[in-house]
Structures are given as structure tokens and as C-alpha cells.
Amino acid sequence: xxxxxxxxxxxxxxxxxxxxxxxxxxxxxxxxxxxxxxxxxxxxxxxxxxxxxxxxxxxxxxxxxxxxxxxxxxxxxxxxxxxxxxxxxxxxxxxxxxxxx
Numbered sequence: 718x719x720x721x722x723x724x725x726x727x728x729x730x731x732x733x734x735x736x737x738x739x740x741x742x743x744x745x746x747x748x749x750x751x752x753x754x755x756x757x758x759x760x761x762x763x764x765x766x767x768x769x770x771x772x773x774x775x776x777x778x779x780x781x782x783x784x785x786x787x788x789x790x791x792x793x794x795x796x797x798x799x800x801x802x803x804x805x806x807x808x809x810x811x812x813x814x815x816x817x818x
Contacts, residue, residue, distance in 0.1 A: 756780040 732741045732755075739750035746755055756779055796818060803811050 754780070 732743070733739065734741055734748040734751060734753055734755070736753035737748060737751040739748055741748060741755060747753065748755065796815070799815070802814075806814070
């Protein structure tokens with residue numbers, strides 16, 4: 718009996734940044750390499766001189782961004798005398814004291 722080698726199963730390819738080609742994870746909203754938004758169209762490539770540029774590439778539709786207004790509450794608190802205390806103490810000692818609050 719001869720053993721036949723089975724072809725290796727095809728791996729799912731990771732998405733790539735349209736701007737720089739870096740590998741992306743499905744959770745990425747921006748490229749970790751160049752900062753381009755994921756789903757943004759690639760920069761137009763320059764055609765070689767003296768010939769056709771070949772078939773046009775189709776890019777996926779750009780992600781629709783929406784603005785949303787929300788009410789938020791922000792609390793700012795300062796401990797009386799903490800600034801002069803911070804000027805006198807070592808940062809680690811100050812942190813230990815402020816951790817109690």
C-alpha cells in the first residue's frame with residue numbers, strides 16, 4: 718500500500734492593512750504599524766509608464782463612522798494641601814499616602 722499525502726488544509730489568511738500591508742487582527746480598528754483606519758481604501762498606486770495599469774482593484778466599502786452625543790459626568794477632586802506635599806515627598810511615598818483616599 719502506498720500512502721498518499723493529503724494536501725495541507727488551507728489556512729485562513731490574516732487581513733492586511735491597505736496602506737502599508739501589515740498583518741491585522743480582526744479586532745483592530747486601526748493599523749498598529751502605520752495608524753491607518755482599517756477598511757480605508759488603499760492609496761492609489763502609480764501606473765507604470767507606457768502601459769495599461771491592468772484591471773482595477775476593488776476595495777471593500779469603507780466603514781461608516783457615526784457621531785453620537787452623550788451626556789457624561791466628570792468628577793475632579795483635589796485633596797487640600799496635596800500639591801505642596803507632593804513637592805516635598807518622594808513619589809513612591811506620596812503614592813502610598815494617597816492610596817488611602
